[in-house]
Amino acid sequence: MNIHDIAARCGVSSATVSRVLNHSPKVSEKTRERVLTVMREEGYTPNAFARGLGLDSMKMVGILCTDVADLYYARAVSLVERSLRERGFDILLCCTGNTLAEKQRQLNRLLEKRVDALVLIGSAFREEQDNSHLKKAADQVPVVIINAWISIPNVHCVLCDEREAMERNIRLLAAKGCRRILYLYDTLTYSGLEKLSGIREGLAACGLPEQKELFLKTPEKSIASARQAVKELLEGGILPDAVAASEDLLAVGAQKALKEAGICIPLIGFNNSTYGECTSPALTSVDNMLDMICPTAVQLLAKRLAGQEAPQKILFSSRLVERETFQTEESK
Amino acid sequence: MNIHDIAARCGVSSATVSRVLNHSPKVSEKTRERVLTVMREEGYTPNAFARGLGLDSMKMVGILCTDVADLYYARAVSLVERSLRERGFDILLCCTGNTLAEKQRQLNRLLEKRVDALVLIGSAFREEQDNSHLKKAADQVPVVIINAWISIPNVHCVLCDEREAMERNIRLLAAKGCRRILYLYDTLTYSGLEKLSGIREGLAACGLPEQKELFLKTPEKSIASARQAVKELLEGGILPDAVAASEDLLAVGAQKALKEAGICIPLIGFNNSTYGECTSPALTSVDNMLDMICPTAVQLLAKRLAGQEAPQKILFSSRLVERETFQTEESK
DNA sequence: TTGAAAGCGGTACCAT
DNA sequence: ATGGTACCGCTTTCAA
Secondary structure (H helix, E strand, O other): OOHHHHHHHHOOOHHHHHHHHOOOOOOOHHHHHHHHHHHHHHOOOOOHHHHHHHHOOOOEEEEEEOOOOOHHHHHHHHHHHHHHHHOOOEEEEEEOOOOHHHHHHHHHHHHHOOOOEEEEEOHHHOOOOOOHHHHHHHHHOOEEEEOOOOOOOOEEEEEEOHHHHHHHHHHHHHHOOOOOEEEEEOOOOHHHHHHHHHHHHHHHHOOOOOOHHHEEEOOOOOHHHHHHHHHHHHHOOOOOOEEEEOOHHHHHHHHHHHHHOOOOOOEEEEOOOHHHHHOOOOOEEEEOOHHHHHHHHHHHHHHHHOOOOOOOEEEEOOEEEOOOOOOOOOOO | OOHHHHHHHHOOOHHHHHHHHOOOOOOOHHHHHHHHHHHHHHOOOOOHHHHHHHHOOOOEEEEEEOOOOOHHHHHHHHHHHHHHHHOOOEEEEEEOOOOHHHHHHHHHHHHHOOOOEEEEEOHHHOOOOOOHHHHHHHHHOOEEEEOOOOOOOOEEEEEEOHHHHHHHHHHHHHHOOOOOEEEEEOOOOHHHHHHHHHHHHHHHHOOOOOOHHHEEEOOOOOHHHHHHHHHHHHHOOOOOOEEEEOOHHHHHHHHHHHHHOOOOOOEEEEOOOHHHHHOOOOOEEEEOOHHHHHHHHHHHHHHHHOOOOOOOEEEEOOEEEOOOOOOOOOOO
């Protein structure tokens, strides 16, 4: 059942049917009625491929993330998907893992499917060495990266000021008298580096020394990994008086190790995830504003797709969500 | 740059270029070489819409879930996506929320995009009253539902025997001497009903009475909601001697309320999620085998797409993952 | 092995 | 307001 069949059954031309399909005002009310009725009767659905071929668009946006099973990315995908759907776009989702080769492959896959735009979620999409694939992609469609900043024409970045967040964490902890703050992190992506800078700046601002043994990198982003790392640290006789983590999951692991050792010190996580709400005491954590970032990213994309200009970078400031592992003076 | 341009630059016809593109053996090695070289030089990419139009397929599979932000669905989506990608399919992801109307709308959206198949994740996709939309969908493409069973031709179901899992939970708790087991749940989808049956059967099998006050429904699937519900229960003077939950998140909430009240009793969660690993003590929980279910579902779909028969229902048995809130005798 | 040409199912321009 | 038709880019059948 195609547009021509419908046209025949209505005694009109396919052009007219097409007009009805596209809500063209140049169709008489009577004709429109008739066509719509027949369409309904026949259960007709226009062929998306044919339309796509003609318009060079199927109203699809590609979303790339390293892994949707990660709670943080899952939330981001969910938020982006909703915003895009509200604007009539469908989502092609692709998980890439962390290798550059695979990220490039999947990016190209989406491009070959002729998506209208691309949303890359996570700072893992800013590569250290080679970002030429992003440049190439941005040449073909609008690209927006969530949670990383990179200066490439037509690549837009919407992110949270995580450097500032970490600096504030340090200042708040220092204000409470903490002087040996452990920083627990896993990767040094763009986001990871920003957080690290924030920690350093915070320490400097508070006149605290950078002690190498208080920067602890875990082998992976998992509770077990963080727990083990902190456990070994403590067993090595290094006793921090506070912990800041780059991720809630790491903070959870740290909390377990500390609890085990009978140590109770302030602890601040990152991402304001449900993980942090599971523990007792519940984690104080940095909210990096996905709720705002994602719709903003989509809005920006929509602007670009409408042929308008859009800012290359949008930076949100974060918000500390105070739960039980740390509270500022004011909120007490 | 299209197939004809390439053909012209090679001095062959577009048919030949098409053959090269489709790895047809009916092309001389020399010609193939030449065409491939030119393609590379021009950075040519075949137009997916045109190809889709001709083949009536863009090798895309639609995935429907109520919300990817939910950790459980996120994992499922991740696993399904990976399997499908390995088989050369791209994923159209659609989150529907819980209303029937929206589920139908999104289903149709994907169908209109002419996906090759449909994967519905979650038992929320089996409706109480009206499943005619599923029947209609299955008429057009193979459909597989993960985690629900429904008997519709061409709708395949891959799921875990959650009834059995819950029955076992009860038996194990009873074997430890528990007689007042609180069952905490949120929804009564297909999955919810199965679990409930399992609880009942378990109680019956152990000669324990069904006490109405020990079946506790939370207003929503959240820690806070479960915590509040259990807190009120305890304050009402009802003291269970064990808890089984339909979801880790609810178990986490229950654990908080119990801890607050100074009560320490066995606790079994469901889904074997990372949430359960966050708490101290860590949750013993039922693993409902997503790791196996998802690839199996995709395999089944692949069979159907290859024109072969495939079973209508595949049932996996679950596995109890013993952590700290409950352990069977044997494992001690 | 290769080429010519008829679809696939729409869109949109140009006439009327 | 409506119809005729070229075109979008690829696949595939039929001939050569």
